[in-house]
Amino acid sequence: MNHWREKTTKKWVVLAVAAALIVTAGCSNKSDGNAKETSSNAAVSNSSADSSSKSNSNSKSEEPYELTYLTTGDQGAKPLVPNDRIIAEINKRLNIKLTIKIAPEFSYDKINVAIASGDLPDVVTTQYPSSSVSDWIKEGILLPLNDYFDKLPTIKAKLDNGLQWTAVDGKYYGYPFVSGMEKSNYTVQFRQDWLDKLGLAAPKTLDEFESTLKAIVEKDPDGNGKADTFGYITNKPVPGDALTAFDFVLYAYGLPDADYVLNDKGEVIPRFEHPAFKQGIEELRKWYSEKLIDPEFILYDRPAKEQKFFQSKAGVMDGPLFRHVSRIEGSLKQVNPNGVLGYAPPPAGPDGKQGMATRPKTALFTAVTNKAKNPEKAAEFIEFMLSKEGRDLLQLGIEGIHYTKQGDKITYNEAEREKDGFAPNGWAHPLAWGNVTWPIDEDYLPQTELNIDRAKDSVKVASQYFVPNLITRKTDAEIEYGKAVNEVYNQYFVDLLKGKIDVDKGIAELGEKWRQAGGNEILKSVNEEYKKQGTTK
Known part of the structure; x- marks a missing residue:
């Protein structure tokens, strides 16, 4: 039994039960597609329908890779819904079968408990730096992304642009999303x-x-x-x-x-x-x-x-x-x-x-675990969420279904968006919130935002007073x-x-x-x- 297992054996039963709560609590909410925004603090689990996951433009003959993603939620997001068409579209584009488990916002303890119990996902988002992440790296629970950089252009570009301090002996064991370095609200x-x-x-x-x-x-x-x-x-x-x-x-x-x-x-x-x-x-x-x-x-x-x-x-x-x-x-x-x-x-x-505002020393860290049978595919999932293609899908939806576009003008189909858990008034899908980026960092506001001028001005005001x-x-x-x-x-x-x-x-x-x-x-x-x-x- 290795060092990490020795540290967790005494708490095994308690940890396993607590980790299961992330999934069990979510199952009771899966049918509630009309829950209010604040209910996103309840843990949520969603397994996508596999109807569209068996096709992939690059590799139609391969069976879709079953990928589990454990992450924290966000107060501004709505819960995931059954038969989510965005998840199905991700499945189709990446040839995966995605299962998502969402713990409440800031509930990193629940993430840690799930990992400690041995119930490892393929991909996990948690807080960084932390003693847990340090332990996971030392024990080989997290896999370095370096071997897959040729398939991760967005991740590599961002790591090379000021995030070198997150490397451990030259290895990047996850994508550290550090928000609020240049802008504050x-x-x-x-x-x-x-x-x-x-x-x-x-x-x-x-x-x-x-x-x-x-x-x-x-x-x-x-x-x-x-x-x-x-x-x-x-x-x-x-x-x-x-x-x-x-x-x-x-x-x-x-x-x-x-x-x-x-x-x-x-x-x-x-x-x-x-x-x-x-x-x-x-x-x-x-x-x-x-x-x-x-x-x-x-x-x-x-x-x-x-x-x-x-x-x-x-x-x-x-x-x-x-x-x-x-x-x-x-x-x-x-x-x-x-x-x-x-x-x-x-x-x-x-x-x-x-x-008032301060520059953070912490990040949300999205990493591939050694549970992943196909770590390259798991890393490509993180890349997709961070890429322009992924952001467009998670923020806008599927063109012709969730929105239409004429030139630069976007018309949101709110009725269809609601069916797939998009927050109202042009805001994003649940999976877009907070795992690899925030709207403020990329200056994202929907065109329907009524208070767009005040929203932008609040950032301008706050960002002048960094300490x-x-x-x-x-x-x-x-x-x-x-x-x-x-x-x-x-x-x-x-x-x-x-x-x-x-x-x-x-x-x-x-x-x-x-x-x-x-x-x-x-x-x-x-x-x-x-x-x-x-x-x-």
């Missing part, structure tokens, strides 16, 4: 109708931001005669991540980098030991004590936060826009017909500094200890915010506990990485 959002009612402009400074929150809390903008409205609302982080929803306040006070900072000796230290962190915390504590922040934010996920916003329980929130403009404003108007979504740059601090990283890549120590130190950070941040602990004492304790939880190893690794970068600040 992360903004401050607010009830524009409330600001108009209160005679307020979008806040440009921290002082104006605080005044706006106070007006929302104290002046009854929803007109129900009750003091039941909070100013700012956010949500808890994805499990294992650090809480960053208040970071725009820290950047306003001059925090220079998103990940770490340098001390007077030029050494890399935790960012919470920079003076701007203390100033930001003191500002946030004041907001919290004045009930300007929803005190239960740490209990909310993103959908719950948005529901509070739609239901007039809060007037300002953070979050992504671009393709979400119509969704958020549409949902707002369902509850409040006169509701209007507004957005603005992050507020500037005393010295005019501001920031750099001091260290450009995640180290092995960060992968190993990141979850543990983030748990410590989050707990202390919330306690500091709520005034449960003195600021100076809390920051000092945070530094001590953070280092004990693995921070010492992290600091050693990031200081070494910083020296390798040859960066001077």
